[in-house]
Amino acid sequence: MAFQLPRRGLAQILALIVILLIDRMVSSQFFDLRLQDGRLFGSLIDVFNRGAPVALLALGMVLVIATRGIDLSVGAVMAISGAIAASLADSHAWPVAVAVALGAGLLCGLWNGFLVAVLGIQPIVATLILMVAGRGVAQLITEGRIVTFTSPDLAWFGTGSALGIPAPVLIVAGTLLVTGLVVRGSALGLLIEAAGGNARASELSGVGIRLMIVAVYVWCSLCAALAGVIAAADIMGADANNAGLWLELDAILAVVIGGTSLFGGRFSLILAVCGALIIQAMNTGILLSGYPPEFNLVVKAAVVLVVLLLQSPRLSGLVANFRKARA
């Protein structure tokens, strides 16, 4: 039930397919796959692999947005957890490094949740605080350097694979599964959608909103921390200055492309991940295209607008009217 595709997901799936086809036009080997060191290798795999951090962020972000919130701090949380994991990787066993990194994410989430749910600060500003200060904390941990490590165990999170599938992809799939089970397997999903749709009415129906809001911010930060571990593992080092920089915007974009309204309410986990893949398919296409990088942003803007316009109910209304008028 958790992974039932809603009918409204059609636009997103189509957009993803179209963009992948365009990528194929740009690069003839786009769909080629081969096995390299026991790991699948090819541009298509890159899309999934490189899209993993944003997909993870989107998985957390979609819940926050469903409650009518927003979390700008995810990029900074990635930097913090990456810095911690990398600093501990060579001196401690990998479970310790990862656990501490995720623990830091948990604290960050508690902080955000506290500001939003208890102090009642508007989410965008509340999380802006950690967005600014969090990167400082990450840099404090690394002292502005790129802290590298050699532990192959931790590196597995970024570059390893199982059954030929890259580890980040597996991690995203696992997180999607867990989130789906937790959210749709319990009543959480319904209550989040209710609270996001009308907080006052939900509260008067006996829904405990505060704790739920804290929980979604914690979950969001945990996902971000996991993404941070992957990002650090990928380059076998923590780059506190750049890790996750501006990724919060990509994550929000992925959620919105995935059809979740910024005004809260209905959400879809799987479509949020799909949104992240759309963004990454576009980025990979841009890289493969060979255009000068000055064009990147303009192309990105155009694609995003087109994808969203396609989803706009108003557009389908106009098209229907046009058809009617012609008929």
Add this chain to the structure above:
Amino acid sequence: QLTVGFSQIGSESGWRAAETTVSKGEAAKRSVNLKIADAQQKQENQIKAIRSFVAQGVDAIFLAPVVSTGWDAVLKEAKEAKIPVILLDRDIDPSGKDLYLTAVTSDSVHEGEVAGDWLAKTVGDKQCSIVELQGTVGASVAANRKKGFDTAIAKHANLKIVRSQTGDFTRAKGKEVMESFIKAEGGGKTICAVYAHNDDMMVGAIQAMKEAGLKPGKDILTVSIDAVPDIFKAMVAGEANATVELTPNMAGPALDALTAYKDKGTTPLKWIQTESKLYTAADDPQKAYDSKKGLGY
């Protein structure tokens, strides 16, 4: 005891962190009191910082400008307050004005040329398709390093840049871009060399090549700029070929020029160029690594 205000750009890379650390060390060596104001990559903040240094009446101002333009007004204020200004690691536009005492910088066009010349010499007459990892779009260093490299290889018809994308000066993006280059160039078999505008992107690119089953440093030549410790580590492992040094020690020469000016009144040259030294596997990379790793990269 001299008090010097240093308007530093921020902390966007390991090299920048090293520059800050080395500057502190050099100042301590000469028992100069160095006040560092961090601008978080924003010119507005640098202008504010310079104003506040003027207000505090420091003996000199070091400025590592985030962009080359837009300094006239605020430097005029410093000049009126008779505070000498020394530019670090980047010149300003229009240059050569009497708004500053001297500029201790490397020539980033020249760095690109050194890299290009090395590649031309190493490849010889073979046909060679190069892929380029550019720095941040719009950053002048990126433009200059591209320009220098382009000039150097223009003289050799067998060298050609086939792909060029921005890797934002970061490892992660360097790796991602290199991955796509490899796919776009037939699994990387047609790539003969990689040129990266900084070492961090190259370190990422080397990982991408290894994961694709290629042998960086052998199948594909690498040349990059900055000479950060990690590239020497790669060199030791035979995975990188060459790097051009951009020294993080800009403050040392600047402080020397400043003390000479203050004590003896000697006006330094308008431009103190730091050396753009080329390092290859032949230059004992292990030693270079050991000497650099403590510098805060």
Add this chain to the structure above:
Amino acid sequence: MQQAVEGRQPLLEVRGLSKSFGILRALDQVDFTLHAGEIHALLGENGAGKSTLIKVITGVLSRDAGTIRLDGGEIEPRSVKEALAEGIATVYQEVNLLPNLSVAQNLYLGRQPTRFGIVRDGEMQRRATALLAGYDLHIDVGAQLGHYSVAIQHVVAIARAVDLSARVLILDEPTASLDRHEVDMLFRTMRALAARGIGILFVTHFLDQVYDISDRITVLRNGRLIGERMTASLPRLELIQMMLGRELSETTGERVAHDRSASTPCATFTNYGKRGSIAPFDLDLRHGEVVGLAGLLGSGRTETARLVFGADRADSGKAAVEGKPVRLHSPRDAVRHGFGYCPEERKTDGIIAELTVRENIVLALQAKRGITRPLSRREQDEIAARFVKLLDIRPPDPERPIGLLSGGNQQKVLLARWLATEPRLLVLDEPTRGIDVGAHAEIIRLIRELCDRGLALLVISSELDEIVAYSDRVVVLRDRAHVGTLQDDGIDVSSILAAIAADGSVPAAAEA
């Protein structure tokens, strides 16, 4: 006046109007005629298509087929603005004003008096005060509209619409949240407007009011026109039959309550109060007993309800459930103790518009059970189907977003939400507001049935007849304090009115 109306060219003439939402035919070939100077009641069950007809006429919705003529000329308004320009002004069912603006700004939005482009605030407030004085409303027009009760907001909306010097005035259930006094005032205004030659289209579920004021009646059922009659020649029973398509034994008027004061107390509140909101009161609610709260608008009935439910936190007094002291700091506490509360403002406090009817129904039950014990989809479907049938929610599609339901049907869903939790105490704030005669009787029957099953009920209603009909006890409020209790045979409309106006000045409506 009715004779004068006949034979003239109609002011507004609608022919063959159709409108579908997907497969749902909300309007099917509807004809409608409005003459100048007439007050025309548009009647029908919840979901019959009344609001939809109005929205199509005023350009909020586009129509699928049909023509609209104003003074013989065909009009095609595509927005409210265009309809306004044609002279059709509307007050919609849900108050559509701006709570964050001042009353004066709301009255004059888009046409504020200006000098050199600057709004003349003093002048605007002066005009607004004068305008509302004409409706017997004396309030600070500089204050935010949101600070006033729904009733006041409704009067403001009407004043605004009328002031737009309309030729056609459309009122969609304007009286649902008004008390008698205000209804009276509104009717005076309507008659005055009709005398000026304005045609008024009026939707209501109060049949008394229909006979009070309207000249003519049009009845819709399931989106179809059933008939148009002169009010004077249409007996009440026949009207109901037209609306429902069946007969209804009107029993709501007679009092069948019996004394249940011997039954055990369900919840007791002693010296319970909140400063600035309501003076401390003692209240005990017994199993199987209906306690009615009566009072004028703003007398503190809603405040009492919110305090009982923990939506506001009391700052004095104690609460006990089944004799045990409890803490009621949030609705969540209250729900855990088996309380339920249907708020009066359905749109902002009740429905979750984009969720389905099913999800809205199970919400409170789910919240009560907790996150870790989700209702399975099958249980949800079963509960939803049961209540859709029990309360005759239309259309009977539990998967429809509740925001798309008609106002009355939304109210039924909210009732279902609480019934599903099987509460021991249910607080209903204006439960029959906006509900049609059929459903009205149904809800009152339900209230009686619920207390027979041992439920304690606390009901707020502005319809005193209704309160009289089902209450075992009536608490009367005045000026944010409980001022008296009526019991047993002491309960009838006139004694309630007397208690409300104990200071001697019987409200104007009382004489009527």
Add this chain to the structure above:
Amino acid sequence: MSRLSPVMITALVFVAGFAICSLQFPNFASTRVVANLLTDNAFLGIVAIGMTFVIISGGIDLSVGSVIGFTTVFVALSIERLGLPPLLAFAILLVLCAAFGAAMGAVIHFFDMPPFIVTLAGMFVARGTSFLMSTESTPITAPLYTAVSDFGIALPGGGRLTAIALIMLAVVAAGSVLLHFTRFGANVFAMGGNRSATALMGVAIGSMTVRIYMLSSVLAGIAGIVFSFYTAAGYSLSAVGVELDTIAAVVIGGTLLSGGQGSAIGTFLGVLIQGLIQSYINFDGTLSSWWTKIATGILLFAFIALQQAMVRLAGRSRTIRAGEVKA
């Protein structure tokens, strides 16, 4: 009246902050610092006024930072490369900005798309276009620029009220009048209060949306011109991330992100508070890059928490009525 009280609170917070800074740094309480506060934050103040309109109307505009960047490049190139007189360049630029804002507003309205995403695309477009125009920084040497930067009204105590500070004050004044004393302003509040109700009351919300985003983009254009005065240059990477500073300033100024409430003066105070935080850090002058970020975050939190506490205190004395529309 109730509209004023958040402003009073923000003002009190600013005064308290200023007093604390003055106690800590003897030179702080001077006209020089105050004048610098105005000059250094002039461009931020101007965009923030535009953003205030957008946010009160229930929208958001993420494109403003990029529009500033675009403006500086456009102005520099037209003056220096094409040799246009500066005033003509400004006029063309403002027309372009107006068209850009109108386009965003039109897409938001006609396709019913979330402003967050449309303006995010706008942000990519504006930044991307400035990359396409020039990636180098171009100095501006026109005499007008020297004249403007030399202009200043001397204040007692060494401060100098510069031309750009005066421009900002003028924009704040004009913005206040437009927002609080005109029909346009009332409509902006109305839209933020309830979009569909506003439409039902006969306000043409389509054209309002277009005009609001137009206003925001034009003010961002003016801010860009001011920025080019400030730095005498055009650079495609200037003002990156300014949109977040702007939003923070607006929200600190007491405007609700959900729309319908706020004030121009509050925004002005919000900008000053942001400037105050910067000045504090500059006066301290010993912070490393990361401690600067952490300190900014902590100060931001302190200000917001202080404000929140004051709002609570102020709210306690007011009676809360049933059915009141909560903030």
